[in-house]
Amino acid sequence: MAKKRTRTKSASSNGDPQTLQRPPAEILFADELRALAKASAKDPKPPGWKLSPRAVLKFVLGDPSEDRPAKFVGRRAFLERCIVSLATNRGLMLIGEPGTAKSYLSELLTAAISGDSTLTIQGSAGTTEDNIRYSWNYALLVSEGPSENALVPAPLYLGMKHGKLVRFEEITRCALEIQDVLLSVLSDRVMAVAELPEAQRSLYASNGFNVIATANTRDRGVNEMSAALKRRFNFETVHPIADIQEELQLVQRETNRNLSRSQVPVTIDPELTELLVTTFRELRQGKTVDGKGIETPSTVLSTAEAVATGYAAGVHAYYYSDGQVQPLHLVRHLVGSVLKDNPDDLKTVRHYFDHVIKKRKTEPWQAFYDARDELI
Ligand SMILES: Nc1ncnc2c1ncn2[C@@H]1O[C@H](COP(=O)(O)OP(=O)(O)O)[C@@H](O)[C@H]1O
Ligand SMILES: [Mg+2]
Structure with a gap:
């Protein structure tokens, strides 16, 4: 009272x-x-x-x-x-x-x-x-x-x-x-x-x-x-956030805030946020960080969608795994963000995995690539 x-x-x-x-x-x-x-x-x-x-x-x-x-x-x-x-x-x-x-x-x-x-x-x-x-x-x-x-x-x-x-x-x-x-x-x-x-x-x-x-x-x-x-x-x-560092900080903060508001005691690693934000930015802008042109999907991969993907991955990791967000969780929820109405978008993302992500030999990129079979 x-x-x-x-x-x-x-x-x-x-x-x-x-x-x-x-x-x-x-x-x-x-x-x-x-x-x-x-x-x-x-x-x-x-x-x-x-x-x-x-x-x-x-x-x-x-x-x-x-x-x-x-x-x-x-x-x-x-x-x-x-x-x-x-x-x-x-x-x-x-x-x-x-x-x-x-x-x-x-x-x-x-x-x-x-x-x-x-x-x-x-x-x-x-x-x-x-x-x-x-x-x-x-x-x-x-x-x-x-x-x-x-x-x-x-x-x-x-x-x-x-x-x-x-x-x-x-x-x-x-x-x-x-x-x-x-x-x-x-x-x-x-x-x-x-x-x-x-x-x-x-x-x-x-x-x-x-x-x-x-x-x-x-x-x-x-x-x-x-x-x-x-x-x-x-x-x-209103333009998408131009600076990648600012976008990283915002996605990290918002994802963790959403998780804590829904009483999920999980936080996403800054390394994984970087992977998520980089992927979204490259697909949104049609260009990789090293300047290579790539195809863009027809859905908008906005900052808001990146937050939603990170949030869903965290919830998933908590209820179905050990609470550690892994690249696999991100791949699974990427599908829901990208694939809204156009089946060709999935092909575009698969192509991006096979031609861009595959070449990134460090972690967590390799684990992200290894989870590509979830893109269905
Ligand atoms: N520039 C930005 N500043 C703060 N949050 C942003 C920004 N861009 C995207 N977001 C994210 O997007 C979410 C809100 O999206 P929303 O207002 O629904 O977008 P819109 O109305 O443009 O479709 C915020 O909660 C935040 O997570
Ligand atoms: Mg709106």
């Missing part, structure tokens, strides 16, 4: 953070956000923001002087532009290949700026205006008539009302007319609620409201967006 009383308010309404599969960033990093808010209380900040732009940058990029690693690995100039966009009258559109942490970055930014990353619209072919703006509680609508009480707010309504950032994930997967619901909201910062009595018919956005959208360039593509809507966003492209 005593433990219960010490929980934070948001955590208690969502259960114990320790038992949540994936707590949102504002819960996971609650202490850090509180400390940053305190330390930067005197910094200038845009109206409606919880943290100053400087503190937001520190939260996302970490602080080497305090031994806090970057949560998102990216260039500072890019991040500054993203944060500035959110303080203007335009939304922020993050575009890029799948698995480049667009969603994660938008979660971190909304958690830092609004203290809430959960006002999220998930774009899909089935997204409706109701999922974006509001819908009605029909029982109340019938008994009381249209009133704010009978209105069931959706993320855009809540963000405007409470002055928070709203996330629109994979916006280009929605039909054009659904995307265009954002047009008037982003330009005039007002939402018409036509059903309500006249005095309540316009919802004006409070300070702090804005939209972060994400779009995968591999999906239907951003050309599927109206020119009018494009004008209301600043576009920023």
Whole structure:
């Protein structure tokens, strides 16, 4: 019982953070956000923001002087532009290949700026205006008539009302007319609620409201967006991590964090992380570390996929072996990452094993090669 009383308010309404599969960033990093808010209380900040732009940058990029690693690995100039966009009258559109942490970055930014990353619209072919703006509680609508009480707010309504950032994930997967619901909201910062009595018919956005959208360039593509809507966003492209050392550190850290969160007492060896990341990078870039051209599979072998592969290998090693992650475990789970829909991809990877990995005579590469028969 005593433990219960010490929980934070948001955590208690969502259960114990320790038992949540994936707590949102504002819960996971609650202490850090509180400390940053305190330390930067005197910094200038845009109206409606919880943290100053400087503190937001520190939260996302970490602080080497305090031994806090970057949560998102990216260039500072890019991040500054993203944060500035959110303080203007335009939304922020993050575009890029799948698995480049667009969603994660938008979660971190909304958690830092609004203290809430959960006002999220998930774009899909089935997204409706109701999922974006509001819908009605029909029982109340019938008994009381249209009133704010009978209105069931959706993320855009809540963000405007409470002055928070709203996330629109994979916006280009929605039909054009659904995307265009954002047009008037982003330009005039007002939402018409036509059903309500006249005095309540316009919802004006409070300070702090804005939209972060994400779009995968591999999906239907951003050309599927109206020119009018494009004008209301600043576009920023998120690139895969350029520096191999940075990618190694991130994959190592994220893999081990995932394992420990799922109570698997296994860590992956830095040597194996290097093997995993090198393999993913070579196949992604179509080039080996010594500059030889190779064929690339049609699936994207992103950093996020590398983490997922390392994580699965660790879980596998724990439950079915002695808890020591081996190259064999990586090969087994590589298949699930690479082979999504195109059977030719497996051939491409086999070819890579036979022509590139075979020649690497040191361990753990040899053991990796020896496990190639698992590529089925
Ligand atoms: N630059 C990066 N910084 C931090 N994590 C990254 C980066 N690139 C990839 N990742 C990994 O990808 C995961 C998130 O991917 P996600 O946000 O779902 O990608 P996207 O939305 O672009 O498809 C992160 O949890 C992390 O493991
Ligand atoms: Mg995403």
